[in-house]
Structures are given as C-alpha cells and as structure tokens.
Amino acid sequence: MTRTTPARPWEVAAVVPQLATTARTVTRLHPRTGSPTVQDSSVGGPLLWPRDEPWPTCxxxxEVSSVWELEAVRAAHHVTVARWSRPEDEAHTPEEETIFDRNEEKEIDSPYTDPVPLLPVAQLYARDVPALPWPDGADLLQILWCPFMDHDDDIPAVHLRRRRADQVTAVLSRPPEPSVIELEAYWPAPCVLHPEQVIEYPALNQLPAAVGARVRAWQEDTGHHYNAFASAPGWKAGGWGAAAWHEEEPADPPHCGCGAVAQPLFTIGLAEWNGHDEGGWRPVEDADAEDRRCYPPVGDPTGVDLGDEKLQIYHCPASHEHPPVIARVY
Structure with missing residues (x-):
C-alpha cells in the first residue's frame, strides 16, 4: 500500500522566497509492520548478505549494568502483534504469559566486553530511494548498529555496507545475533517500507542569519513553527536530515575526518506525526488510524525509541570509503 503526504498546508518557499534554492528531495520511508524478505527494502528485516562475507561486530x-534477552524481546513483540489482532475480550494464553514473563530486564555483574554482532537496522534498494548517492554501480545500502548504544565517545556504533545485489549469489541464511541488547527499544521490529519522495527545507538553525531572521518574523506573525513544515519527521533517507528541538542554537554542519562537509544519508526519527500534526505530514491513507492506541503504533511501528532524540547518519561526499559520521539530534 502506498503512503501519500498531503499537500503542504504552507508552501515554505512562498513564505521566504530565498528558501526556494535550498529545497532537497527526501525519501520518507513510511515503515509499517510486515514480513520483509532479503529482496525488500526494510527496517529491521533480513539483509541480502553474502554467505562468505564476515558479519560485522562491535x-x-x-559499560552496562542490565540487559534484555534478544530472543525474548522478539518473541514478546510477535505475540503482542498477534494479540492486538484478536478480540479485546480474548485472554492471553498460558504460553503467551510465559513469553511476557521472560521479557524483562536482567541485571549483570560486569561490563559486556565480548565482540557484539551488529543488529540490522535498515536495507535500502536504489529502486526505492533513487535520490541517494549510489557509487560504483551499487544498488543496495545496508545499515547495522551495535545494540549497546553508549560507547566511550557517546556515539552509537553504526556500520554501512554498499553492494551490488546481483553479485550476492549465496545468501547468509542465519546471521550471527547478540544474545542480549542494552534496551528492548534498540531492536528494530521488522517493517516493510512504502517509500515516498517529497521536498524538504533546512531547519531553522541551519539557515543563514538573514534568512533565519525572516523566518522568525513569519513565526511571530503567524504563530506557526517553521520546522514543523520544513523538515519531514520519522524515518527517512537523504534530504536535510532531522530538525533540532532547540531552534535558536546554530547548527554547524558535521565534517568527515578528511575535512569534507558530510551530507545527510539516513535519519532514524521518532513518529511520522504527532497528535496535532501541525506540519501536515500524516499520510492520507492513515487519516483514520488510531495512532498509539493500537499496537504497534501506526505512525511509529519500528519499536525503536532513542528518547527525545533522533539519530542522523551522514556520508562523506569525497569518498564512500570513509566511515559514516553519526550525530544525535535533540
């Protein structure tokens, strides 16, 4: 099923004409609960990974004092999805209760120091996100992360792999998995994607001073929040990235270690819309959805929760061999 962003309630470039040259195409991914395969673009789905290629580890x-068992987290999610599809007065079965009892935080006595297999976060085929840079004939981007987020530099360990899908002739059917993860909200639930290309603009703190002053004057006159209309919420690829909550703090563009200004590649966001949806981003097809009164939430089905922040992955335009630049956006 497609997902369609409504016509914009405000045309940003009409408010401040100087913004017209800053428009960028972004792909809203619209993840929804499903059963993706290795041939699909997905969040939390299986990766088209060569059988003879080592799986990345962290x-x-x-330094954690408690963990969650990954198998129990996954089992509880599947049971809960199934439970919400049944009548409200139907009780949990004893087997389901056992699964829920297993899914709880476990304390540990020492830091988790073993090499940790990374978790699949997303897989994107070029056919679904053509606006991304695709080097050397690559048509598949795979994103993985460490399920223990707080490293020495306080930045999550993220791994990118670009490849040509037609060169994967033998697929790794059972990738290594960590037995435990730091939080259950760090496991992305399997979701199929409904990619949609839309236009977005820089966040307020990314604008030149003179343009930002005009936008602030517009906000004062209208009572609207520019960021709500300029930057698409939720999971997305390309574009301008995530808008910060603190509009007044200037945002210096992140740089690669080589000195080049890094460009937004992938955003792990919060829900696709909030309760009042001032920016008008709620898809037309979800107009009657019950939001968080159902499970999984229609506009936020991945289960990933990084608190009041979004995770932004940047790539170096000078070389795709350079490691990604990772930033947390509050």
Missing part, C-alpha cells in the same frame, strides 16, 4: 567497551 569490539568497544560496553
């Missing part, structure tokens, strides 16, 4: 020091 060897950093993970």
């Amino acid at each position: 060897t950093g020091s993970h």
Whole structure:
C-alpha cells in the first residue's frame, strides 16, 4: 500500500522566497509492520548478505549494568502483534504469559566486553530511494548498529555496507545475533517500507542569519513553527536530515575526518506525526488510524525509541570509503 503526504498546508518557499534554492528531495520511508524478505527494502528485516562475507561486530567497551534477552524481546513483540489482532475480550494464553514473563530486564555483574554482532537496522534498494548517492554501480545500502548504544565517545556504533545485489549469489541464511541488547527499544521490529519522495527545507538553525531572521518574523506573525513544515519527521533517507528541538542554537554542519562537509544519508526519527500534526505530514491513507492506541503504533511501528532524540547518519561526499559520521539530534 502506498503512503501519500498531503499537500503542504504552507508552501515554505512562498513564505521566504530565498528558501526556494535550498529545497532537497527526501525519501520518507513510511515503515509499517510486515514480513520483509532479503529482496525488500526494510527496517529491521533480513539483509541480502553474502554467505562468505564476515558479519560485522562491535569490539568497544560496553559499560552496562542490565540487559534484555534478544530472543525474548522478539518473541514478546510477535505475540503482542498477534494479540492486538484478536478480540479485546480474548485472554492471553498460558504460553503467551510465559513469553511476557521472560521479557524483562536482567541485571549483570560486569561490563559486556565480548565482540557484539551488529543488529540490522535498515536495507535500502536504489529502486526505492533513487535520490541517494549510489557509487560504483551499487544498488543496495545496508545499515547495522551495535545494540549497546553508549560507547566511550557517546556515539552509537553504526556500520554501512554498499553492494551490488546481483553479485550476492549465496545468501547468509542465519546471521550471527547478540544474545542480549542494552534496551528492548534498540531492536528494530521488522517493517516493510512504502517509500515516498517529497521536498524538504533546512531547519531553522541551519539557515543563514538573514534568512533565519525572516523566518522568525513569519513565526511571530503567524504563530506557526517553521520546522514543523520544513523538515519531514520519522524515518527517512537523504534530504536535510532531522530538525533540532532547540531552534535558536546554530547548527554547524558535521565534517568527515578528511575535512569534507558530510551530507545527510539516513535519519532514524521518532513518529511520522504527532497528535496535532501541525506540519501536515500524516499520510492520507492513515487519516483514520488510531495512532498509539493500537499496537504497534501506526505512525511509529519500528519499536525503536532513542528518547527525545533522533539519530542522523551522514556520508562523506569525497569518498564512500570513509566511515559514516553519526550525530544525535535533540
């Protein structure tokens, strides 16, 4: 099923004409609960990974005092999805209750120091996100992360792999998995994607001073929040990235270690819309959805929760061989 962003309630470039040259195409991914395969673009789905290629791990020091068992987190999610599809007065079965009892935080006595297999976060085929840079004939981007977020530099360990899908002739059917993760909200639930290309503009703190002053004057005159209309919420690829809550703090563009200004590649966001949806981003097809009164939430089905922040992955335009630049956006 497609997802369609409504016509914009305000045309941003009409408010401040100087913004017209800053428009960028962004792909809203619209993840929805499903059963993706290795041939699909997905969040939390299986990756088209060569059988003879080592699976990436994180060897950093993970200073945690408690963990969640991944198998129990996954089982509880599947049971809950199934439970919400049944009548409200139908009780949990004893087997389901056992699964829920297993899914709880476990204390540990020492830091988790073993190499940790990374978790699949997303897989994107070029056919679904053509606006992304695709080097050397690559048509598949795979994103993985460490399920223990707080490393020594306080930045999550993220791994990118670009490849040509037609060169994967033998697929790894059972990738390594961590037995435990730091929080259950760090496991992305399997979701199919409904990619949609829309236009977005820089956040307020990314604008030149003179343009930002005009936008602030418009906000004062109208009572609207520019960021709500300029930057698409939720999971997305490309575009301008995530808008910060603190509009007044200037945002210096992140740089690669080589000195080049890094460009937004992938955003792990919050829900696709909030309760009042001032920016008008709620898809037409979800107009009657019950939001968070159902499970999984229609506009936020991945289960990933990074608190009041979004995770922004940037790439270096000078070389796709350079490691990604990771930033948390509050």
